[in-house]
Amino acid sequence: MSPALFEGTTAEDEHDLPGQLSKEVYEARIKIHRSEYISEGDFVRIRAMGMNTVRIPVPFFIFGDVEPYIGCIEELDKAFNWAERYGLKILIDLHTVPGGQNGFDNGGWCGVCTWSQDPEKVEWTIRLLEKLAQRYGSRTGLFGIQPVNEPITEEIWNLMDVPNRYPAADPALAEKSRPNTWEFLEDFYLRVYERLRKILPEDKAIVLHDGFDSYHWKGFMQDDKYKNVWLDTHLYLMMAEASGCEQTPQEYVNYIFTNYQKQIREMEKYFPVLCGEWCLFNSLCVGADTNGGRTVLHGEDGMSSETVSDEEKKNIYRLLADAQLEAWRSGHGYFYWSYKLLTDTVNTNGWIGWDAWDFGRCHDLGWIQI
Amino acid sequence: MSPALFEGTTAEDEHDLPGQLSKEVYEARIKIHRSEYISEGDFVRIRAMGMNTVRIPVPFFIFGDVEPYIGCIEELDKAFNWAERYGLKILIDLHTVPGGQNGFDNGGWCGVCTWSQDPEKVEWTIRLLEKLAQRYGSRTGLFGIQPVNEPITEEIWNLMDVPNRYPAADPALAEKSRPNTWEFLEDFYLRVYERLRKILPEDKAIVLHDGFDSYHWKGFMQDDKYKNVWLDTHLYLMMAEASGCEQTPQEYVNYIFTNYQKQIREMEKYFPVLCGEWCLFNSLCVGADTNGGRTVLHGEDGMSSETVSDEEKKNIYRLLADAQLEAWRSGHGYFYWSYKLLTDTVNTNGWIGWDAWDFGRCHDLGWIQI
Numbered sequence: 001m002s003p004a005l006f007e008g009t010t011a012e013d014e015h016d017l018p019g020q021l022s023k024e025v026y027e028a029r030i031k032i033h034r035s036e037y038i039s040e041g042d043f044v045r046i047r048a049m050g051m052n053t054v055r056i057p058v059p060f061f062i063f064g065d066v067e068p069y070i071g072c073i074e075e076l077d078k079a080f081n082w083a084e085r086y087g088l089k090i091l092i093d094l095h096t097v098p099g100g101q102n103g104f105d106n107g108g109w110c111g112v113c114t115w116s117q118d119p120e121k122v123e124w125t126i127r128l129l130e131k132l133a134q135r136y137g138s139r140t141g142l143f144g145i146q147p148v149n150e151p152i153t154e155e156i157w158n159l160m161d162v163p164n165r166y167p168a169a170d171p172a173l174a175e176k177s178r179p180n181t182w183e184f185l186e187d188f189y190l191r192v193y194e195r196l197r198k199i200l201p202e203d204k205a206i207v208l209h210d211g212f213d214s215y216h217w218k219g220f221m222q223d224d225k226y227k228n229v230w231l232d233t234h235l236y237l238m239m240a241e242a243s244g245c246e247q248t249p250q251e252y253v254n255y256i257f258t259n260y261q262k263q264i265r266e267m268e269k270y271f272p273v274l275c276g277e278w279c280l281f282n283s284l285c286v287g288a289d290t291n292g293g294r295t296v297l298h299g300e301d302g303m304s305s306e307t308v309s310d311e312e313k314k315n316i317y318r319l320l321a322d323a324q325l326e327a328w329r330s331g332h333g334y335f336y337w338s339y340k341l342l343t344d345t346v347n348t349n350g351w352i353g354w355d356a357w358d359f360g361r362c363h364d365l366g367w368i369q370i
Numbered sequence: 371m372s373p374a375l376f377e378g379t380t381a382e383d384e385h386d387l388p389g390q391l392s393k394e395v396y397e398a399r400i401k402i403h404r405s406e407y408i409s410e411g412d413f414v415r416i417r418a419m420g421m422n423t424v425r426i427p428v429p430f431f432i433f434g435d436v437e438p439y440i441g442c443i444e445e446l447d448k449a450f451n452w453a454e455r456y457g458l459k460i461l462i463d464l465h466t467v468p469g470g471q472n473g474f475d476n477g478g479w480c481g482v483c484t485w486s487q488d489p490e491k492v493e494w495t496i497r498l499l500e501k502l503a504q505r506y507g508s509r510t511g512l513f514g515i516q517p518v519n520e521p522i523t524e525e526i527w528n529l530m531d532v533p534n535r536y537p538a539a540d541p542a543l544a545e546k547s548r549p550n551t552w553e554f555l556e557d558f559y560l561r562v563y564e565r566l567r568k569i570l571p572e573d574k575a576i577v578l579h580d581g582f583d584s585y586h587w588k589g590f591m592q593d594d595k596y597k598n599v600w601l602d603t604h605l606y607l608m609m610a611e612a613s614g615c616e617q618t619p620q621e622y623v624n625y626i627f628t629n630y631q632k633q634i635r636e637m638e639k640y641f642p643v644l645c646g647e648w649c650l651f652n653s654l655c656v657g658a659d660t661n662g663g664r665t666v667l668h669g670e671d672g673m674s675s676e677t678v679s680d681e682e683k684k685n686i687y688r689l690l691a692d693a694q695l696e697a698w699r700s701g702h703g704y705f706y707w708s709y710k711l712l713t714d715t716v717n718t719n720g721w722i723g724w725d726a727w728d729f730g731r732c733h734d735l736g737w738i739q740i
Contacts, residue, residue: 004405028398035374036406039712041731048734078717085716342409346455347448361411364418 001341002037003348005029014059014096014108016169018068030070037340043082046339049363050370053143054079054088055276055335057095059108060128066098073135080141089143091207091335092132093276097125102152103162103177111168113152113177116184126195133199144205146232146276147192154179156212159242165294185211186220193226202227207274209234214267222270230332231271235260237282237320242292247284249316253323261327273331278324279338279357280317280367284308286353295350302350317356317367325370336362371711372407373718375399384429384466384478386539388438400440407710413452416709419733420740423513424449424458425646425705427465429478430498436468443505450511459513461577461705462502463646467495472522473532473547481538483522483547486554496565503569514575516602516646517562524549526582529612535664555581556590563596572597577644579604584637592640600702601641605630607652607690612662617654619686623693631697643701648694649708649727650687650737654678656723665720672720687726687737695740706732 006012009020018026046054056079064071076092083090096108099115107113115121129147136142152162157179168174189208196206207230210217214233221229237245237252245255260275267273283290287307296302308316328334336359343354355361362368376382379390388396416424426449434441446462453460466478469485477483485491499517506512522532527549538544559578566576577600580587584603591599607615607622615625630645637643653660657677666672678686698704706729713724725731732738 002402002406004402007401022394024392024395025398028395029402031377032372032374032399032402033406036372036403036712040714040716040725041710041712041728041734044731044734048736078714081716340411342406342411344410344448346410346451355410358411361414364411364414366418 001338002033003342003344005033010169012166012169013105013110014069015112016110023068026068027070034072034075037342038079040082042339043079043086043088045360047086047088049359052088053091053333053335054083054339055091055093055146057093057106057149058132059096060094060098060125063128063131076136080136080139083141084139088141090136090141091143091146091205091276092136093146093149093207094125094129094132095149097121097148100177101148101180102150103157103166103168103174104150104152105166107150109168109173110166111163111171111174111177113157113162113179114173116151116180116188117176117178122188126192129192130195130199133196137200137204142204144207144228144230145196145200146207146209147189147196148209150209150234151180151185151188151211153182153185153211153213160292180211182211182216189221193221193229197227204228205230205272207232207276208271209276214263214273217267218270220270229271230274231267232274232276233263233267234277234337235263235275235324235327236278236293237280238290238293241283241289247282247289249284249319252282252284252320256320256323256327260324261330264327264331268331272333275328275331275334277337278328278334279336279359280320280324280362281354281356282316282320285313285316285356290353296354302354303352304349306352308353314366317362318369321362321368325368336368371708372403373712373714375403380539382536382539383475383480384439385482386480393438396438397440404442404445407712408449410452412709413449413456413458415730417456417458419729422458423461423703423705424453424709425461425463425516427463427476427519428502429466430464430468430495433498433501446506450506450509453511454509458511460506460511461513461516461575461646462506463516463519463577464495464499464502465519467491467518470547471518471550472520473527473536473538473544474520474522475536477520479538479543480536481533481541481544481547483527483532483544483549486521486550486558487546487548492558496562499562500565500569503566507570507574512574514577514598514600515566515570516577516579517559517566518579520579520604521550521555521558521581523552523555523581523583530662550581552581552586559591563591563599567597574598575600575642577602577646578641579646584633584643587637588640590640599641600644601637602644602646603633603637604647604707605633605645605694605697606648606663607650608660608663611653611659617652617659619654619689622652622654622690626690626693626697630694631700634697634701638701642703645698645701645704647707648698648704649706649729650690650694650732651724651726652686652690655683655686655726660723666724672724673722674719676722678723684736687732688739691732691738695738 011017061069097115098121100109100112103113209232240255381387431439468491470479470482473483579602610625
């Protein structure tokens with residue numbers, strides 16, 4: 001989200017960063033980032049752009065009890081105060097866990113996916129979720145809690161070729177990495193539900209990511225005793241591309257309706273469904289095949305000049321935004337990933353087209369009309 | 371603009387900050403601030419909000435040649451690329467000079483106003499302006515250059531009681547502080563014009579701040595040989611209050627038309643006039659007399675809870691915005707101070723009402739309709 005945080009290091013994730021900076025510099029960078037990246041005005045802006053809920057990713061070290069990381073629970077406290085002041089709700093999304101749940105850079109540990117193999121870490125994580133539920137359970141600003149973001153399963157692990165796409169900085173740490181099993185994930189969600197529902201009032205949602213296969217969850221937790229359980233699915237055009245979707249406006253639209261909307265409609269029979277992450281990013285508007293969102297992000301060449309005119313781009317993005325929003329509206333809600341990112345398409349080579357990950361820019365450039 | 375930059379220090383200005391932090395921490399804070407506070411998306415947003423020009427304050431150490439400060443000419447280079455990409459112009463505003471031109475915190479040296487007494491520093495400043503003109507003079511993104519922001523003169527020095535309002539951290543440095551003379555300022559502007567116009571094409575403006583008295587400049591530089599010289603005046607409601615304006619909506623509006631608009635109209639006979647700084651901030655919407663924008667900013671008590679309802683506030687701000695914009699339109703343009711600031715009215719005590727300094731929030735809260 002913020003390239004400057006990593007400047008002068010080879011770190012690719014949150015785990016590796018503090019080891020490459022002095023304690024003082026690490027702290028200074030993180031503190032300024034947290035004070036400036038998102039502030040009160042952003043909550044005002046999010047509301048003004050027509051949103052009603054913010055999904056906030058939090059790290060496993062949020063309570064400041066894991067060296068060498070710096071906690072950020074006060075930042076979340078502030079966010080609740082802002083949200084309640086300006087009429088927004090918050091979905092707390094536990095975005096990283098100790099040992100990693102997917103091996104992605106955004107999971108905090110590139111190439112490392114060992115969390116679910118360690119019962120102590122899993123129990124530690126459930127206690128962390130309990131603490132979050134205790135702290136925010138009675139807040140009017142709380143929409144719900146998502147116990148873990150994107151726990152990876154076998155098929156997508158292989159499709160994305162995680163060990164090669166996200167090479168581990170410390171191969172020893174990644175040695176036992178493998179995808180989470182469905183059995184683990186089902187058991188984890190059942191245990192989390194039992195523990196959190198004791199703390200969380202029934203009007204607060206418990207939001208389960210689908211592990212990259214929504215259909216797997218048909219029939220899961222359908223007993224009446226389970227209250228307010230939502231299913232979260234992340235639907236990106238770059239994943240459509242990786243699954244063979246042709247890079248034309250019409251084929252993207254077809255894919256959105258015949259795959260994504262169909263899936264949401266089907267799963268709405270079982271759960272309220274959220275599209276918890278989506279965006280407009282696609283290879284067509286970049287001007288070159290990004291191989292499913294890799295290229296420049298992984299050190300390959302990106303586009304260094306615009307090849308799609310501003311006018312064409314706006315037309316394509318609007319078409320795709322309309323189609324995606326129509327599809328998501330078959331479910332119960334959607335969150336753009338992300339509200340903001342600092343990628344500079346003008347002054348840094350190779351990032352043409354990556355502004356589509358930034359909702360603010362999409363809004364202001366007229367690419368999305370909510 | 372960013373309280374976190376100063377956290378853990380007693381520094382009140384840019385001059386004092388590096389002395390209170392290690393070199394590494396100072397650098398880390400400044401670099402993250404510069405990468406995150408304003409980025410590409412802000413230029414997109416500024417354009418989308420209907421603006422056509424950005425006034426960018428730059429410090430005297432912009433070229434990185436003054437220890438211990440960190441230069442920022444690359445940041446200005448980036449800003450030009452963004453501006454040109456998104457259809458904005460830039461007014462470069464030299465906001466600080468060595469030794470200080472006003473003794474304000476925003477002048478970089480609280481209580482220190484000695485620059486104009488030192489011919490070497492003045493010459494150094496003119497050479498700095500020449501370097502800026504050389505670097506950006508041919509850029510389509512350049513609107514113009516403002517040689518110095520708010521050089522203070524005697525009347526306002528006394529009205530604001532600068533030495534007490536902005537006590538110097540190092541009294542020895544401030545010992546010889548006194549307001550700039552009109553003679554100095556006239557001579558400085560004439561010299562700057564001669565030197566800059568040799569470098570700057572005639573379609574690039576040279577923008578002179580009025581030293582807090584626009585009427586003083588009647589007849590100045592009226593000869594045909596002076597091309598594209600603009601007069602900049604800063605018109606704040608808190609200054610109206612300090613001059614005795616009653617804190618009611620109707621009296622603010624009266625003051626705007628009978629003083630501010632009148633002044634702009636009169637001076638338009640001589641120059642294209644800019645209202646280079648204004649904002650909606652006023653004591654009425656704070657809920658208490660701020661004594662001309664002091665109170666919490668200077669360690670006094672501010673308001674810790676809202677006493678003016680959101681609805682009332684919106685009505686008052688809209689009324690004032692409409693009146694001010696109508697007044698400014700008697701001139702050639704206007705710039706809101708500021709586009710953004712990070713004051714947290716919800717989580718920090720005493721800052722109720724200070725969000726009116728933040729154009730983004732004013733826009734998103736519906737207080738201003740451009």
